[in-house]
Amino acid sequence: MNLYLAVLVVYTGLLMAVGLWSGRAVGGSKDFFVAGRRLGPGLMCATLLAINIGAGSTVGAAGLGYRDGLAASWWVGSAGIGSLVLAFWIGPRIRRLAASHDLHTVGDFLEFRYGRQVRATVALLLWIGTLAILAAQIMAMGFVLGAVSGLDRWVGSLIGGAVVTIYFTAGGLLTSVMVNTVQLVVLVVGFVVVFPLILDSVGGLSTLMADTSHIEGYWNLWQGGQSGWFYLAMLGPSFIVSPGIIQRVYAARDDRAVQLGVGLNGVALLLFAAAPALLGMMARVVSPGLADEDLNFALPTLLVATLPPLLGALGLAAIFSAEISSADAILFMLATSLSRDLYQRFLNPKADDATVLKVARRAAVAGGLAGTALAILSSSIVDALGIFYTLLAVSLFVPIVVGLFVGRVGRAEALASIVAGVALVAVVQVWVGGAGVGGFTPAMIGLGGALGAAVIAGILTRSRPREVTG
Known part of the structure; x- marks a missing residue:
């Protein structure tokens, strides 16, 4: 077993242990769905930042940076802008509504506001879209494991899907928040340490600019290739109305926790936005000629090629951390929607708390299996994410944002x-x-x-x- 794989194995074991340990504190569906509505600003920021910096914000955005240049920064930057709107406009209002009417899911809000038909329609759309984005996160884990160990991508996807399904099923949002905190520490330390070292290995910023100056539009922030400001229309609204994010807002203990926690998360995303794009641009200098279908390998390959093994392993752990944290957020959306929006609302309205919790855990297992299967069959992370974010924006923005006001x-x-x-x-x-x-x-x-x-x-x-x- 090489060093890279050994580090990832130990790290995933740690995450599963934290998840199973914290899962013991789950006393009912309220803990599973909204963590007892007791998240303060610190935990709110940590869990949101961990889930928002995922496959699209690392492996996917670096691949876009490799192909299109600096304009790929809009992929993460748009998420930051949407998060700030949520923090100071939408979030506090919908949190108060959820607390006063005991809402646990976005489906609960939609039924409260519009009735069962709207809830059922959106739930059906989101089940399809959620599987697509869950597959993208699991796929990214497969790319990372494949890059460092030589495993086939499908084997890496199978391992990644199993890890996130096991620890999330143990305790839902309560477990997810605890594990996300560990993941965020690894993520931040990893990127802070490896970014300057990789930049130095390619000769610094001036050399990077000189080596890529012949590529038209490569350093144009507004638009380059197929990336640019127009990502804001797809990603901005999605990060305002995403059920995985909104349901974390439900878990905040008060409005201040929403404003500070979600707001700091948005600022951090804006500060981070250029990093994956620049890493992708560095990868183009180090490994020119990657085909479009291989862009997902740009970031893992860069870490292995430019860093000493131990630091490369830290960087890969940071990426793996990002993928797992986002995957558990998506699994959370799917499990809560199936158990609340389908089972408790339409199939068994008289179900008690213990039964709903049991169904939520079974739904998490089923969702994890389905997402892993789709990851094995899919090929492009960004394409899968694009389907999901567009579906979120066009189906939920008007019912949630306009309906609130x-x-x-x-x-x-x-x-x-x-x-x-x-x-x-x-x-x-x-x-x-x-x-x-x-x-x-x-x-x-x-x-x-x-x-x-x-x-x-x-x-x-x-x-x-x-x-x-x-």
């Missing part, structure tokens, strides 16, 4: 926005292969259609105002 938005408007947004995205994807139309990305077109459909439905139905304050 505009009392006249009712069931008809919510359903119209969901159907129109998803349908328009599907048409654009089929028509032009997701490339966009007239400078507008599929996410922009879907969001515009969702808002327009809600307005038209409101005019036709004239829904009565509904109070939504907590």
Whole structure:
């Protein structure tokens, strides 16, 4: 067993031990779903930052940086901007609502606000999208394990999927928060240590710029290749309404915890945004000629090629940490939605707390197995993430954000926005292969259609105002 693999094996063993130990404190579904609603600013920031810096923000963004240059910074930067909007505008309001009405999931909010039809419609869409992004996170683990050990990607994906499923099933959000704190420490230490060393190994920033100056648009922050500011339309709204993030906001003990915790997470994401893009650009200098289908190997290959084994192992542990923390957040979304939005709401409304907790754990196992299977069959991390984030933006932005502040938005408007947004995205994807139309990305077109459909439905139905304050 080589050093890289040994470090990852020990590290994953530590994460599983922390998860199983903290899982003993779970006394019921409230602990599993919302960690007892007792997260302060520190834990809130730690768990959000750990889940937000995942496969897309490391392996995926570095691959985009390799191909497109500095403009790939918008992938993570857009998440930071969305997080700041959540921290100071959306988050405190929806937390108060969740606390006063005992809401545990985004589905609970949608039913409270619009009724069962909207809850069921969104839940169905999210089950599909959630499996796609879970597969992307597990796939990234497979790439990391494959790069350091020579294992086939499917074997690495199988191992990664098993690790996250085992420790999350033990205790849900309560376990996830504890493990995320460990993961964040490894993530921050790893990137802080290895980034300057890798930059020095390629000759510093001036040499990096000189060696890549011949690539058109490579140092253009606004747009380069297929990356740029337009990621904001897809990723910004997604990080405002993502169920995995919103349900962590539910777990905050007060508004101050939301504002400080989510806000610090947003600032940290903005500060981190350029790092994976620059690492990808360094990888292009060290290993030129990677094909598009091999871009996911850019970051792991860079760490192994430029650093001493022990430091390379630390960097790989940081990446692996990012993938696992994001995967448990996605598994959390899937397990809570299946157990609350499907089982308790439609299949067994009289289920007691112990039964719901048991179903949530079984749903986590089933979701982990399905996500791992999809990871083995898929090929591109960024493509899988793009499907999920676009689906989130067009299906949830209007029902959650507009519904929180505009009392006249009712069931008809919510359903119209969901159907129109998803349908328009599907048409654009089929028509032009997701490339966009007239400078507008599929996410922009879907969001515009969702808002327009809600307005038209409101005019036709004239829904009565509904109070939504907590």
